[in-house]
Amino acid sequence: MIRKLRGAGGYAFLTIWTLFSLFPLYFMAVSATNTSQAVLSSRLLPGLELFNNAAKLFAAQNVGAAMLSSFAIAVGTTILALIVTSIAGYAFEVYHSRGKDVLMGVLLLAMMIPFAATMIPLFQMFAKIGMVNSLFAVIIPAISTPLLILLFRQSTRSFPSELVEAARMDGLGELAIFARIYVPTMRATFAAAGVITFLTAWNNFLWPRVILIKNDVQTMPMLISNLSAGYVTDYGVLMLAVLFASLPTMIVFFVLQRQFANGITGAIK
Amino acid sequence: MDRRLNLTGWGFLLPAALLIVIVSFVPMIQAFILSLQTGRGTRLTFADPLWYNYQRLLGDEIFKQTLLNTFIYLIIQVPIMLVLAMILASLLNNPRLKWKGFWRTAIFLPAAVSLVSYSLVFRTMFANDGFVNDAIGIFGVEPVNWLGEPNTARFVLILGLLWRWTGYNMIFFLAGLQNIDSSTIEAARIDGANAWQTFWRVTVPQLRPIIVLTAIMSTNGTLQLFDESWNLTKGGPAYASMTMSHYLYEISFQRNPNFGYGAALSYVILILVAILAFIQLKVGDKRD
Numbered sequence: 001m002i003r004k005l006r007g008a009g010g011y012a013f014l015t016i017w018t019l020f021s022l023f024p025l026y027f028m029a030v031s032a033t034n035t036s037q038a039v040l041s042s043r044l045l046p047g048l049e050l051f052n053n054a055a056k057l058f059a060a061q062n063v064g065a066a067m068l069s070s071f072a073i074a075v076g077t078t079i080l081a082l083i084v085t086s087i088a089g090y091a092f093e094v095y096h097s098r099g100k101d102v103l104m105g106v107l108l109l110a111m112m113i114p115f116a117a118t119m120i121p122l123f124q125m126f127a128k129i130g131m132v133n134s135l136f137a138v139i140i141p142a143i144s145t146p147l148l149i150l151l152f153r154q155s156t157r158s159f160p161s162e163l164v165e166a167a168r169m170d171g172l173g174e175l176a177i178f179a180r181i182y183v184p185t186m187r188a189t190f191a192a193a194g195v196i197t198f199l200t201a202w203n204n205f206l207w208p209r210v211i212l213i214k215n216d217v218q219t220m221p222m223l224i225s226n227l228s229a230g231y232v233t234d235y236g237v238l239m240l241a242v243l244f245a246s247l248p249t250m251i252v253f254f255v256l257q258r259q260f261a262n263g264i265t266g267a268i269k
Numbered sequence: 270m271d272r273r274l275n276l277t278g279w280g281f282l283l284p285a286a287l288l289i290v291i292v293s294f295v296p297m298i299q300a301f302i303l304s305l306q307t308g309r310g311t312r313l314t315f316a317d318p319l320w321y322n323y324q325r326l327l328g329d330e331i332f333k334q335t336l337l338n339t340f341i342y343l344i345i346q347v348p349i350m351l352v353l354a355m356i357l358a359s360l361l362n363n364p365r366l367k368w369k370g371f372w373r374t375a376i377f378l379p380a381a382v383s384l385v386s387y388s389l390v391f392r393t394m395f396a397n398d399g400f401v402n403d404a405i406g407i408f409g410v411e412p413v414n415w416l417g418e419p420n421t422a423r424f425v426l427i428l429g430l431l432w433r434w435t436g437y438n439m440i441f442f443l444a445g446l447q448n449i450d451s452s453t454i455e456a457a458r459i460d461g462a463n464a465w466q467t468f469w470r471v472t473v474p475q476l477r478p479i480i481v482l483t484a485i486m487s488t489n490g491t492l493q494l495f496d497e498s499w500n501l502t503k504g505g506p507a508y509a510s511m512t513m514s515h516y517l518y519e520i521s522f523q524r525n526p527n528f529g530y531g532a533a534l535s536y537v538i539l540i541l542v543a544i545l546a547f548i549q550l551k552v553g554d555k556r557d
Contacts, residue, residue: 010360017357018375021436024390025378027400031393039393042403088285095278107286110293112546114493116514117539118296120303120521120528125296144288174277203383205496206514210522221385225500228389235393246386253381257374265444 031239039235053240066223070202073138077201078194080143089152090178111146123210137211142201148193154267155189191256192263199249220245303532309525322533334508335516343491346427353435358442380437384496391429392501419509422502426510438483445479481553488545492538513538
């Protein structure tokens with residue numbers, strides 16, 4: 001009986017937290033289909049204003065261009081980050097040496113450097129080489145992070161070294177061993193690293209705001225932030241834009257969540 | 270190891286290492302030099318005395334306010350969030366739990382939403398004539414000017430942070446729990462410990478490395494809060510909910526940009542992050 005009650009308490013807690021987690025998302029989705037007045041009078045049922053809101057949003061903002069910029073940034077960052085950090089994490093473990101351990105320790109210190117402390121010189125650096133307003137300037141600082149290198153290095157510990165030895169016997173080159181044997185085996189780690197990078201890159205706000213200073217180049221988070229900064233906010237239109245800005249990352253997470261969880265578990269052992 | 274393989278290894282990790290040096294270490298040193306300079310825009314000269322910008326921070330009331338706000342968020346939000354994340358993770362780790370996948374997805378989902386997005390959703394829900402005031406009105410509670418009063422504005426920001434990050438941290442605890450030897454928990458149960466005692470005395474100590482990891486990540490993140498301050502409360506009322514990074518952005522990139530003064534503020538953030546991480550590592554390292 002007591003055990004049953006405790007079980008019920010657990011379910012009650014999970015239910016309350018789940019409702020708290022999902023309600024703002026439901027509110028966002030439902031409000032996107034309602035007029036601004038309906039949102040403010042707390043209408044919690046889907047309305048018929050979706051197309052009206054969309055028409056108003058597309059008339060006021062270049063959503064297509066912002067979506068395209070955000071996709072270019074998120075996909076570009078993810079691909080480059082996976083290539084650069086996976087091979088580094090692999091090298092730290094497979095070609096393990098004293099010097100490399102020292103370097104890893106130094107690189108981990110970079111995790112402690114807040115972005116705020118590098119932002120102004122980074123801006124000056126990109127300004128000097130004429131890359132203000134370029135999407136590359138948004139991508140470059142996000143490619144190599146100590147967290148991803150660490151994730152790959154830790155996960156490589158469970159990668160059997162006999163596979164590397166056997167492949168060398170077969171006459172495979174070192175790069176080929178990495179590309180053809182390591183990469184397919186470590187899918188879960190790549191999924192976890194990919195999800196983290198895509199989400200971070202898509203959602204990044206401060207750095208794009210700093211480096212994209214012309215109004216015609218903006219990302220989705222910048223677009224919705226600008227939309228809410230006007231004197232009169234149309235809440236239905238705003239929530240639709242917020243929905244557009246949130247769907248891609250939610251879909252990526254939904255599709256890859258199992259691999260994501262496995263990848264994190266593999267790295268924390 | 271063979272010389273050729275050793276060199277191959279260095280070659281493989283070179284791009285990643287170089288990038289980190291160029292985008293983190295070099296700017297960090299430049300920021301320090303910048304913090305000793307004064308002037309507007311690009312016309313900068315070394316300050317006299319050199320530590321002038323730091324001295325100016327000490328007398329800057331807005332800076333003190335944003336420092337206080339950041340610490341309020343840190344001290345209230347991080348411990349509540351980590352305890353909640355740990356409880357949720359241990360509930361989800363129960364092998365007899367039903368609909369596990371559903372709970373996990375629902376609780377993590379907020380972490381997939383951008384900080385700007387959720388800030389604007391919360392801003393809409395907590396608007397004067399918004400949903401939350403309507404909801405409490407049903408119970409006869411007077412409408413609250415959530416974003417217009419210092420303490421309620423900070424409360425809404427903390428609530429938002431809990432919503433966004435608890436599930437994210439839960440994933441790390443869940444991964445840690447799955448690597449704990451379940452026989453230690455069984456043994457405690459056999460010795461007559463109840464669920465609560467088992468949780469605090471057996472599970473939590475084994476989670477120490479994860480607690481240190483999540484505490485450092487959360488502290489680091491809290492000291493750099495920007496998106497919520499900018500979008501959810503706009504730093505207001507006045508400067509009552511503004512974070513240090515928000516103020517840093519105002520100094521550095523708005524109206525009359527002052528890179529030197531901004532860099533000094535950024536160094537204060539850097540030093541605070543370092544000190545707090547050091548303390549957390551020391552406390553986390555202690556053995557019973």
